Amino acid sequence: MKHLDEYRDPALARQLVDRIRRHASRRWTLMEVCGGQTHSLLRHGIDQELDGLVDLLHGPGCPVCVTPAEQIDQACRLAQLPGVVVTSFGDMLRVPGRHSSLLQARRAGGDVRLVYSPLDAVKLAQRHPDRVVVFLAVGFETTVPATALAVLQATELGLTNFRILTAHVRVLPAMEVIAGEPTSQVQAFLAAGHVCTVAGHQVYDSFCERHRLPVVVTGFEPVDLLEGIWECVRQLEAGESHVVNAYQRSVRETGNESGQRLIERVYSVADVSWRGLGTIPDGGYQLRPEFARCDARLLLQEAFAPSADEPTVCPAREVLLGRLRPPDCPHFGGSCTPETPLGAPMVSGEGCCAAHYRYARSALEPRETSTGDDCDVK
Amino acid sequence: MTSSETGESLWPSGACPLPRDSDGRQVTLAHGEGGRETRRLIENCIWKLLPRTRYSGQGGDAARLPRPDGALAFTTDSYVVTPLFFPGGDIGELAVYGTVNDLAVMGAVPLWLSLAFIVEEGFPMSDLEAILQSIAAAATRTEVEIVTGDTKVVPRGAADGIYLNTSGVGVFVEPIPPGPDQIQPGDMLVVSGPIGRHGLAILAARENLGFEPAPLSDCAPVTDLFRAVRSAGVQYRAARDATRGGVAAVCQEWARASRTTFCLRESALPLSDEVRGASELLGLDPLFLANEGNVTWAVPPKHLTELLRVLHGTDLGRQAAVIGEVRPHQSVSVVVAGRLGRERVLEEPSGVPLPRIC
Amino acid sequence: MCLAVPGRVVAWINRHPLFAMAEVEFEGLRRPCHMACVPEALLGQYVIVHAGVAISIVDEAAAHKTLQELRACGEDPAVEAGGVPVDGVGHFSPLPDPAR
Secondary structure, three states, X not given: OOOOHHHHOHHHHHHHHHHHHHHOOOOEEEEEOOHHHHHHHHHOXXXXXXXXXXXXXXOOOOHHHHOOHHHHHHHHHHHHOOOEEEEEOHHHHOOXXXXXXXXXXXXXXXXXXXXXOHHHHHHHHHHOOOOEEEEEEEEOOOOHHHHHHHHHHHHHOOOOOEXXXXXXXXXXXXXXXXXXXXXOOOXXXXXXXXXXXXXXXXXHHHHHHHHOOOEEEEOOOHHHHHHHHHHHHHHHHHOOOOEEEOOOOOOOOOOOHHHHHHHHHHEXXXXXXXXXXXXXXXXXXXXXXXXXXXXXXXXXXXXXXXXXXXXXXXXXXXXXXXXXXXXXXXXXXXXXXXXXXXXXXXXXOOOHHHHHHHHXXXXXXXXXOOOOOHHHHO | OHHHHOOHHXXXXXXXXOOOEOOEOEOOHHHHOOOHHHHHHHHHHHHHHOOOOOOOOXXXXXXXXXXXXXXXXXXXXXXXXXOOEEOOEEHHHHHXXXXXXXXXXXXXXXXXXXXXXXXXXXOEHHHHHXXXXXXXXXXXXXXXEEEEEEEEEEOOOOOOOEEEXXXXXXXXXXXXXXXXXXXXXXXXXXXXXXXXXXXXXXXXXXXXXXXXXXXXXXXXXXXXXXXXXXXXXOOOOEEEEOOOOHHHHHHHXXXXXXXXXXXXXXXHOXXXXXXXXXXXXXXOOHHHOOOOOOEEEEEOHHHHHHHHHHHHOOOOOOOOEEEEEEEEOOOXXXXXXXXXOOEEEOOOOOOOOOOOOO | OOOOEEEEEEEEEEOOOOOOEEEEEEOOEEEEEEOOOOOOOOOOOEEEEEOOXXXXXXXXXXXXXXXXXXXXXXXXXXXXXOOOEHHHOOOOOOOOOOOO
């Protein structure tokens, strides 16, 4: 496919790896904060290719994984209400809350459907005026314009049977938490290309300046990723820290302003809870008061009672902050697997633990045993 | 068969001469209770629409069949697909081809099928007729005879429309392929055509994904492929139609059975444009998507060229391709060599593939 | 992440600011996509689609330049340009419509 296949060219990828190899005078630690990038890095074996040169820490990049268990429980409870259809993205349906996942709720008789787009949920509401259609809205900034558009279209169409359960989160505040940790090992960030497509990259200027960390806006294909990594290494070797856009075919400095206006009309920034990380100031969105009638939680008024964060032995916070590598976790692969996840990073295929579980177990080729301790450069 | 008593002139062609319930043309519980309605349904609708062949519609509680010349293959499968009618096929075709294909891939020539329906009360009679017509056409095309059957009606809500079961009997033809446990390191892996089409067609139809044109299922009989391969004398170790779980599931199972490691090449997988596009858009891996007219072969290297030549000469196998090879056993069953040359472990299929946004 | 894929705009369906839609082609597959975020997209242009909504127009010139630079580096390892600082980033200007 055009604008994808070119960036999967093995020769270009090889050449970028060589360039990184020639320039890296030491081992650098980078973090990507996008599950899609994590997936692509591991799927293409880029982490193995750069073994010993660049350590890639996988941040809290999966909006599906960081959706609080409580919200999933709410969605499941909504699905059991008569006349209610709960919709969400396919990957959200498998994620367990405290009690069940939406797929389990469906098996228990709930009307749960997957949609490719929140706008498809609006269409469903239009076709079924006798039902209430709830969309469990997850995703980073990338997805928020779609949800906002759904709310606006439903309002314009006068649909009173379309409701939103908002679980949208914002990436930059999570990066602030990670970079602000006194023990943070992250030396540069790969910023998420599609988040920046919507939000732009000038929002990273102050972050970059305050933390003196390179921030490179990066795409998702192997060549894109290697270009982003190369730019981080180049800056680190030169002692620089800029915001650089290495995904120029999609990302403009100011992002997509039409998309931002849609978000602005429907949502305001709010402190929200991230599964595994706790509450993050300005870490997400809430519906503006004028759209409060679209809030699906109204349907749960009596049932809705916020409870304490889930009890867990999962050191998710350490993992999401990049301080604990998934394979080093005592539960990894034993009591904690994608089938029986103990915490956030294992719950969806894009979670960093799940991605590690899937790809990093390969180790088919014997890896060189490093003589030094992995930790000495981090 | 008493259906001859009802002359063609009495009933419009293809219509069932059945008592109507209040809504008109629907299956009722009475159709499953063994009385007059049941007899009429079976005689005047089911047997009437199915092809009349030598051993079909004999009456009695079992079909009486001649002893075939050779070892028997016997298989069964149930069909519960939603939606019942999907782009490229329907549950009726699936129920014939699925069972016929199971016999064919084992190295047998399919001969006879049983056909059982479990129908939900209220199921539209016109849909039942359409399904029967599909079954009839599929049986004629694959030269199998439907020799016995059963119909049950369950109350509303106890089934989702209609379920089918077919069992099939075939006769093995020499040389019988040795089977998956005889797969050796060095063997090559071949698929007969673009992968993942049925899985995508069903997903797109079931979830209303809004694609234009609607992706088509590859639902088809693979009997012609095996006829061609047999008459060319091509020898192979094992063959399998990669249905649920896709090519990934077949490879996992074979690698375990033969205690080898399979290595697939991502760039070698034949994909239709729709599957390629949808896999990118929805984040799906075509290796995990179901097929219904696609065969995976493990073949010794010296027969590879001949197998490909024969397959390329058939309708279904025009795009047959080598997708990987078998290696001595390593720590994992199946690996996929990505475009950059690095290998990753192919996980075992688990659950239906779902589109993702992450 | 956010799984988003480039597809080619093949037909406009609706130009309403809120309900704007166009047929977008992804390899052999077409799907109507919402265009409220890229109302200026022209036929033949590629848009990046996420969850049924086009969120940007692919900057062909930038894509071409990126690939050219990468390929040039391959031919001549001495050419190893650094990244483009943000102030050097070119802004998108609509391309001529190849479908016309």
